[in-house]
Amino acid sequence: MSNIYHDLIIDHYQHPRNFGELKNPDAVVQEANASCGDLIEFQVRVKRSANREQRTEIGEIAWRGVGCAISTAGASLLSERVKQIRRISQISQISQAGMVELLGGDISHARIKCAILPLVALQKAIRNVAI
Amino acid sequence: MKFINLIKKDFPIFNRQINGQPLVYLDSAATSQKPQEVIDAVVDYYWNHNANVHRGIHTLGDESTRLYEESRKTVSGFIGAKDPNELIFVRNSTEAINLVAYSWGRQNVNAGDEILISEMEHHSNLVPWQMLAERQKATLQYIKVDKNGKLDILDLKRKLSPRTKLVSVVHVSNFLGTINPIKKIAEMIKKQKILQSRIPLRGTKNKRFLQPLSLSSYPLLLVDGAQAVPHTPVNVKDLGCDFYAFSGHKMYGPMGIGCLWGKREILKNMPPFLTGGGMINTVDWQETTFTGLPDKFEAGTPNVAGAVGLAAAVKYLQGIGMENIRKHEIELTRHLIASLDSPARNASRSEAGGSARRRLLARNDGLLINILGPKNAQDRSGLVAFTLSANSKEIHGHDVAQVLDSQGIAVRSGHHCVMPLHAKLGLAATTRVSFGIYNTKEDINRFIKALNLIPKIFG
Numbered sequence: 001m002s003n004i005y006h007d008l009i010i011d012h013y014q015h016p017r018n019f020g021e022l023k024n025p026d027a028v029v030q031e032a033n034a035s036c037g038d039l040i041e042f043q044v045r046v047k048r049s050a051n052r053e054q055r056t057e058i059g060e061i062a063w064r065g066v067g068c069a070i071s072t073a074g075a076s077l078l079s080e081r082v083k084q085i086r087r088i089s090q091i092s093q094i095s096q097a098g099m100v101e102l103l104g105g106d107i108s109h110a111r112i113k114c115a116i117l118p119l120v121a122l123q124k125a126i127r128n129v130a131i
Numbered sequence: 132m133k134f135i136n137l138i139k140k141d142f143p144i145f146n147r148q149i150n151g152q153p154l155v156y157l158d159s160a161a162t163s164q165k166p167q168e169v170i171d172a173v174v175d176y177y178w179n180h181n182a183n184v185h186r187g188i189h190t191l192g193d194e195s196t197r198l199y200e201e202s203r204k205t206v207s208g209f210i211g212a213k214d215p216n217e218l219i220f221v222r223n224s225t226e227a228i229n230l231v232a233y234s235w236g237r238q239n240v241n242a243g244d245e246i247l248i249s250e251m252e253h254h255s256n257l258v259p260w261q262m263l264a265e266r267q268k269a270t271l272q273y274i275k276v277d278k279n280g281k282l283d284i285l286d287l288k289r290k291l292s293p294r295t296k297l298v299s300v301v302h303v304s305n306f307l308g309t310i311n312p313i314k315k316i317a318e319m320i321k322k323q324k325i326l327q328s329r330i331p332l333r334g335t336k337n338k339r340f341l342q343p344l345s346l347s348s349y350p351l352l353l354v355d356g357a358q359a360v361p362h363t364p365v366n367v368k369d370l371g372c373d374f375y376a377f378s379g380h381k382m383y384g385p386m387g388i389g390c391l392w393g394k395r396e397i398l399k400n401m402p403p404f405l406t407g408g409g410m411i412n413t414v415d416w417q418e419t420t421f422t423g424l425p426d427k428f429e430a431g432t433p434n435v436a437g438a439v440g441l442a443a444a445v446k447y448l449q450g451i452g453m454e455n456i457r458k459h460e461i462e463l464t465r466h467l468i469a470s471l472d473s474p475a476r477n478a479s480r481s482e483a484g485g486s487a488r489r490r491l492l493a494r495n496d497g498l499l500i501n502i503l504g505p506k507n508a509q510d511r512s513g514l515v516a517f518t519l520s521a522n523s524k525e526i527h528g529h530d531v532a533q534v535l536d537s538q539g540i541a542v543r544s545g546h547h548c549v550m551p552l553h554a555k556l557g558l559a560a561t562t563r564v565s566f567g568i569y570n571t572k573e574d575i576n577r578f579i580k581a582l583n584l585i586p587k588i589f590g
Contacts, residue, residue, distance in 0.1 A: 004533060005588050013589070014524075036529055037546045037559035066559045068527030069589065114529060 003106040005069060012073035017080050022062045027128035030065075031121035033113055038067035040075050042121045046129050047086070055129055057086045063118070070103065070111050075118035077102050082122070092126050094119060135459055138451070139569045141166040152539025155574045160305050160358060160514045160565030161543050162380045165444075172443035173385055176436045183432055185409060199435045202442035203425070209445045210356075210375065211366030212392050219391040219398075219428040220438055224357040225255040227376035227391035228299070230404040230428060231353055232259035236297075238402060239349075242268040245294045247350070249274040249282055249311075250555065251304045254548040256355040256376075260299060274300070276552065280307040280504035287316065291323045295350040302359035306549040306563070307504030308464075308511035310363070313354055317371030320352050351397065357381055361567075362460055362512050364453040367392050379437060383567075384444035388437030391428070398424055405430040448568075456568050460513030463566050463575065467515055468508060470579045471500045497522050497586035503561065513566035516547065518558060521586040528560035534588060538581040 025043040032039045040063060047059035061082050063075045081102060082091055099119045100107050107115045139145045142164045147154050156164055176198065182191035184199045200215070207218040221227045236259075240246065246260045250273045264271040272290050275283040282300070291298070298320055303310050327347040353374040359365055361382035367375045374397075379388040393401075403410060403421055407430040412420040421427045448456070499520040505511045519526050528544030535542050543563045546553045553559070564578065 005530075010589065034550070035545055036527075037550075037553060038527075039559070068529040068560075070529070108533075111529070111533070 003104075004108065004111070006104055006106070008077075008104050009069060009073040012076040013069040016072055016076040018062050018076065018083070019064060020062045021064065022060055025060075025062075027125040029121050029125040029128065031117055031124065033067075033071070033117050036068065036071075036114065038065070038071050038114065038117055040065035040067060040071060040118050040121045042075075042079075042118070042125045044082075044122075044125045044129060046088075056088055058082055058088060058091065058126075063121075067117065068114055070107065070114040071117045074099065074103055074115050075121075078118045078122055088126055088129070092123055094123070135568075136571060139571070141168070141447075142569055143167055143170070145569065149539040149541070150537050155538075155540040155577050156567065157564045157570065157574065157578060158541045158543045159361075159567035159570075160381070160547075160563065162386065163361060163383045163567045164569065165385070165440075166383055166447050168447050169384060169440045169443045173436045173440040176439045181436075184435055185426070195435055198439050199433065202438040205442040205445050206390060206438075207392065209449070210360065210377075210390075210392060211368050213368065214395055216424040217392055217395050217398065219393070219425045220433055221389050221391055221428075222387055222434070223378040223380070223389035224355055224376045225389075227374075227389055228256055228353070228355065229259050230391055231374055231376075231393075232263045234401045234404045234428075235351075235397070236260075236263040237267065240264075240267045240269045240296050243294060244269040244296045245272055245290075245292060246270070247272045247274060247287070247290055247295050247298045249300050250276040250552050251280075251282070251307055251309065251549065252299075252301055253305050253355065253357070254550070255357075256299055256301060256353075257551070260297075269296070270294075276307070276309075276555075279506075280304075280309050281510070282309070282311050282316075284312070284315065284319075288319060291319065291350070293327050295323070297349070297351050297353060299353040299355070301355040301357075302365075303356075303362065303512040304504070304549075305358045305514070306516055306547045306552065306561075308514045308516070309504055310359075310510060310512055313352075313370045313372060317352055320350055321371070323350065324348075358512060358514070361448075361456075363457045373397055379441040379444065382441075382444055383447060384441035385437045388434050388441045390441075395424065398428070401428075403427050403430065407431050409433075451568060459568065460566050461508050463570055463572065464511060464513050464515065465508040466572050467564060467575050468502060468506065470575060471502055471515070471517060472506075497590065498582060499523070503556070503558075513570075514563060515565075516561045516563040518561055519582070519585065521589050524589065526585055526589055528562040530589065531562045531582075531585060534584050535578065535581050538577070538584070540578050540581050542578075 022043040022045050026046045028043050030041045043062045044058050045060040046055045047057040061079050063079055096116055099115055103115055144164045180194045182195040184196040203218055204215045207215040260271050275286040277283045324347045351373040354372045356375050356377040360377040373394050375392040377390055380386040410422055410426050410430045412422050501518045503516045532542050532544040545560050
């Protein structure tokens with residue numbers, strides 16, 4: 001385990017980014033991990049462009065929930081990543097391997113489901129807004 | 132037990148190193164490790180006796196059948212059953228409970244009836260009844276758990292009614308460690324039966340009703356004994372229950388073998404659960420007649436090696452003595468609770484040169500531990516679930532377990548298949564330490580030492 005709780009994870013676990021609620025979210029998705037009792041909720045707001053029909057980018061993102069260090073840091077890191085890439089098409093392509101990589105790559109088999117939980121919640125939220 | 136330190140040597144798995152450290156296994160409530168004798172019995176069966184049972188005339192078929200039925204005798208005797216044929220071999224406790232839910236349940240539970248279970252049930256003694264209640268349009272009711280983690284017996288009394296067809300409770304909680312007063316519950320049910328049998332007497336002058344009535348057949352009592360049989364003497368006759376379910380793998384036996392014990396007259400009247408080979412008298416194109424007990428409930432080729440291994444486990448336990456095991460686990464539990472209990476508070480009070488225990492706790496500075504379930508080791512089995520905060524921040528059970536694993540220590544974390552009670556107590560996940568006969572105080576001390584790493588990592 002020595003490497004699993006490296007500085008990046010501990011930092012995001014103790015100071016989660018984008019933690020909270022949005023005022024008028026376009027989608028709110030909760031995802032639970034039954035075997036852990038973890039619960040992550042992602043809220044997203046689509047960027048309002050001149051052409052209101054276009055829903056291609058995420059404008060705002062927030063999340064909240066309860067979970068272990070891995071799922072908490074995962075949600076935090078993922079929300080940061082969303083703010084970097086913004087584009088819904090790209091966000092929906094983040095893979096499980098990509099998620100593990102985001103967490104620093106050293107996730108044991110037993111903890112994969114902790115790592116994936118935020119990604120599942122986020123991608124469900126994205127599907128709900130992308131028309 | 133003067134030889135307790137030698138018991139570890141009976142279990143080959145303790146030769147293993149985990150992350151460079153000798154294994155400390157504190158997850159026996161999930162599954163126990165297996166002694167060499169059990170492994171040998173399974174190997175010997177496949178090496179020397181393997182054949183299908185109840186079918187062949189040949190020598191191996193005969194040997195295999197005899198081994199299987201001897202195993203039934205050994206295991207049924209171990210739980211105090213008079214008749215070995217009252218013991219049905221199944222896969223595990225879950226299957227045993229499902230057998231009753233499907234077979235007895237569909238035959239006896241009807242619309243408007245009630246099934247009474249407790250809030251501390253493992254999902255295995257909850258979901259089958261939820262499904263049955265839904266199917267039969269019956270109601271599932273829960274006996275409350277009080278703030279000390281014990282069953283609220285008055286609540287049970289309140290909820291027993293003429294509509295109650297079944298009471299199903301866990302003998303020892305896999306989450307709180309609570310030992311439930313099964314004998315007392317059985318007596319309450321008996322009173323309810325007597326009460327119900329007299330109901331027709333009320334408000335009638337008809338002499339016919341004054342004839343002695345036979346005792347009401349409901350409610351029945353099922354006990355989920357998965358966490359009891361490996362840890363404490365169990366006698367089904369003495370307990371006064373109607374069904375008793377348990378798993379082999381938690382009592383040092385192989386996985387994939389478990390038992391349902393039931394009273395003969397009840398089992399006899401139940402329809403088969405699974406059907407097929409090995410459980411029939413005659414089959415023609417349209418109709419089948421079934422064999423008697425226990426074969427009626429053991430369709431298909433059974434897990435003979437599993438049964439043989441389970442019997443070896445029973446003999447191993449008998450060799451140590453269940454009373455000795457119980458005493459040993461009380462001692463371990465007392466030591467664990469004393470080591471865990473409010474270390475931060477104790478640490479702040481501790482002084483240099485204090486007792487050994489104080490020094491141990493002083494090293495725990497920054498940890499606050501909340502133990503769930505009864506605080507007295509006498510009232511509970513050898514398992515303790517807790518939540519942990521490091522520097523006022525609650526640490527998830529998975530993170531606790533991961534840090535402990537790095538030190539070669541195996542514990543369980545999560546909701547332990549008791550989700551509704553976790554939700555009621557406002558808990559997401561807990562960490563659980565559970566003992567087997569091989570554990571020592573030294574194991575607990577290593578566990579406590581490893582806990583000290585948590586504030587350093589997450590502080």
